[in-house]
Amino acid sequence: METQELIIVDVFCQEYQIEINFIQDLEEFGLIQTVVHQEQKYLDKNQLVYIEKIIRLHNDLNINKEGIEIILNLQEKENQLLTEIKHLRSRLGLYEK
Template sequence: METQELIIVDLFCQEYQIESNFIHDLEAFGLIKIIVVQEQKYLDKNQLATIEKIIRLHNDLNINKEGIDIILSLQEKENQLLEEIKYLRNRLGLYE
């Protein structure tokens, strides 16, 4: 993976005004993945939207890591169900 697609954890924390321990706690809990390249810790840019959502849930709504995990799981399940509904509607359309 190229480092162009990565964000340095310390710089991310400075920009978002959060403690680096929070990011490490999220990784330990399994909510995000930290990538280590030559002893430098990075976040994948593809995780950025999820991490921002987690920060908002935690800071704005005071939701703990367990609650965030449940919310993210439910959102993923909702997306899967919506995809299944879309697929089934398309299949049903073939018979109409």
């Protein structure tokens, strides 16, 4: 397993000044995933932006896990719809010529 792409949860929590329990709660709620390697919990670097967004929603806006889940699901749906709109516009452009 490539540990270069992983961040130790304890180090992450210290750096972002958050409780380890918060990461555990997010994982139990299904919002994030951790990786266990050699008895150490890690976060995938690819999730970093996503987790930072969750932390901002929680800390800056005081939104609970349920609210964060709803917001993230709505953002994902919005991105899917925007992608579909772009695709349909490009298809429509073929007929407008």
